[in-house]
Amino acid sequence: MWDTASHVMLDTAGVAPFLGVQRDVVGGSGGSWERLLQGTPLVKRRVRRKQHVIRAGQPFRGLFLVQSGVFKSALISEDGRERVTAFPMRGELLGQEALDLAVYPCHVTALDDGEVWELQPFLLRQCIPGFQERLSGMLASEIRRDWQWMLALGSLNAEQRVTSFLLDYSTRLAERGFSATQMLLCMTRADIGSFLAMQIETVVRTLHRLQDQGLIEISRSHIRIVDLPSLRAQSKTLN
Structure with a gap:
């Protein structure tokens, strides 16, 4: 093992x-x-x-x-x-x-x-x-934290769920001394969908929509947050 x-x-x-x-x-x-x-x-x-x-x-x-x-x-x-x-x-x-x-x-x-x-x-x-x-x-x-995510899944739309996930992941990385805007997502899009109670196709479409809006850049598993303030405005922040 x-x-x-x-x-x-x-x-x-x-x-x-x-x-x-x-x-x-x-x-x-x-x-x-x-x-x-x-x-x-x-x-x-x-x-x-x-x-x-x-x-x-x-x-x-x-x-x-x-x-x-x-x-x-x-x-x-x-x-x-x-x-x-x-x-x-x-x-x-x-x-x-x-x-x-x-x-x-x-x-x-x-x-x-x-x-x-x-x-x-x-x-x-x-x-x-x-x-x-x-x-x-x-x-x-x-x-x-689990309660906050349950509330998010029950009250936020697809775009807000994905942005909340990206912001939460960014915050956790920053707390550990890593970049808050350059992220390597080791999990698959299906994993993200499972966590957010979303279909994988919805996750993919939402990420590309955020990219089209100029908020993030996607390169396979790498995501760069281009406009952090605007991304925060898209979501109810999980505290």
């Missing part, structure tokens, strides 16, 4: 740049991922594009902290249809929805080559008193 694996102790200086927006959420008042996980034994794993990190129905064995790469989390229906629920990236956790379950409810797949750090539950309980309480802040934030 895994490309390579190695056991490490957390190097807080090395992980700090990868924590993104969640560093304040998880740690609470003045806390952060690096302080929360300092001294915790971790298993570092390399993953390849299209490789599964988690399979739905697999026994829960721990959480995964994304060190690099972009991933796709999806629910699989009984008839095999996939519903994309998130695109986790650097500094975000994988598998947290299974914290109170015996098995993982979602598939998580790498959309490009990357690295995850496996956090063993029993070690977290031993090394980090109150870990569950600290984690609850991040989970509450994710629930609010």
Whole structure:
């Protein structure tokens, strides 16, 4: 399943740049991922594009902290249809929805080559008193984010959904020190459509319409935001 694996102790200086927006959420008042996980034994794993990190129905064995790469989390229906629920990236956790379950409810797949750090539950309980309480802040934030997307999907038209997605992705990249206007979308148009509850043809048409309006430029998987203020005006921003 895994490309390579190695056991490490957390190097807080090395992980700090990868924590993104969640560093304040998880740690609470003045806390952060690096302080929360300092001294915790971790298993570092390399993953390849299209490789599964988690399979739905697999026994829960721990959480995964994304060190690099972009991933796709999806629910699989009984008839095999996939519903994309998130695109986790650097500094975000994988598998947290299974914290109170015996098995993982979602598939998580790498959309490009990357690295995850496996956090063993029993070690977290031993090394980090109150870990569950600290984690609850991040989970509450994710629930609010899910609600905002549910509201968006129920109230926004196709163009607003796509622009909201692009703006949200741009913001997340900027929070991690990347360009807010130059984006490589590792996911397919079908993945975006699944996440936004849209047909792939509608996603493609909407992207090209935004390009025709001079708001973005498209080159296969690369998207450049040409006019960020006008793109924001097209959408209700997700806070």
